[in-house]
Ligand code: ADP
Ligand code: ASP
């Protein structure tokens with residue numbers, strides 16, 4: 001391992017000049033921080049996704065682009081030497097204008113990535129300049145030079161061997177000389193086309209860079225002082241967790257705790273890199289350490305919520321005592337690259353949820369042609385507006401009676417697709433979205449307060 005630290009700052013941490021200055025202070029305070037990975041300024045990716053999904057009205061497009069310009073120019077105006085970056089920002093805004101116009105004619109995932117990447121490309125110019133003006137030897141680096149991915153636009157898969165050799169060749173030497181500021185979320189395929197890793201992907205980028213640099217630490221700086229027992233926006237009494245194991249935190253991320261992109265901990269686990277999560281606005285408040293080994297392993301650790309779930313239920317009398325039915329279903333899904341998340345089965349039906357969506361957003365959908373192919377085997381029912389609630393803990397399946405405690409407080413709610421026992425670390429189920437927050441609040445009160 002190298003004595004390098006990688007620090008990642010999310011959208012709210014780089015929202016404006018003041019927030020970026022807070023990040024700069026955090027970077028200056030840790031001389032081992034050699035690589036800084038940042039998101040787009042808060043709100044920017046959402047605006048870019050809106051443009052990428054096709055805004056027909058030219059006036060409406062111009063209004064959105066004006067909003068983007070305002071966010072970045074307000075920061076530029078606070079610089080001592082605004083002229084050092086204003087031309088670069090203007091060039092990127094021009095790219096946004098042209099791409100938004102193209103998207104109004106025809107939306108494509110490739111164009112979406114090209115457009116959406118502009119947020120991170122702009123924010124990195126600004127933070128680099130702020131650091132320079134404070135006397136830090138900072139350089140901006142285009143992540144697309146090293147973050148090699150496949151061409152699955154909107155949810156590209158990093159190619160680890162290529163990433164490793166490109167980082168060793170191009171990024172690592174630069175980090176030995178300077179503090180390097182680069183973009184999270186974005187990469188490039190073999191042809192050099194821009195790709196993105198899916199919404200919230202900057203965490204994952206930072207972890208991949210930390211792994212490739214053999215860094216000794218990864219810091220995720222965000223808008224809350226660490227990981228809490230549940231989203232503090234949903235439950236005000238949620239409590240911060242000072243230390244949590246890789247496996248518990250991975251389950252949280254996988255089951256929707258927005259604080260970490262689902263794949264973030266995979267590279268950290270592979271290389272045993274401890275991860276710190278803290279607030280860039282209040283670094284003095286401390287945060288959460290995520291490590292391989294931790295002292296406490298409570299029965300109940302946290303609650304996570306993932307909304308926009310799509311549930312598909314397949315029914316067929318032929319399933320009864322027959323073999324090969326599920327194999328046929330999954331063959332069809334695999335052929336069409338439909339990734340399945342949860343599954344429950346009964347004698348004549350199987351329910352499954354579709355895996356997360358890509359950068360362009362929305363509910364994951366079962367495409368019509370896939371539905372038609374499945375209908376040759378069975379009836380197909382698709383339901384939206386569901387949320388997945390997950391209770392994360394330790395050795396839960398070995399503890400008699402805990403399910404009664406959990407389900408006992410939820411008797412007024414309709415719970416679907418209960419998955420219980422497959423993992424020692426979680427229990428999860430679907431609920432209708434309009435009751436999801438009440439379910440989390442009730443469970444939190446019963447199990448954590
Ligand atoms: P960033 O832009 O820094 O990546 P995100 O908005 O992606 O920040 O993630 C931080 C948010 O995650 C918090 O503001 C909080 O609302 C949400 N969150 C969800 N679950 C948790 C949790 N268990 N602990 C803390 N924050 C959580
Ligand atoms: N800017 C991207 C997003 O908003 C990536 C990230 O912030 O992690 O999803």
Ligand code: MG
Nearest residue numbers: 010200258259
């Ligand atoms: Mg995030």
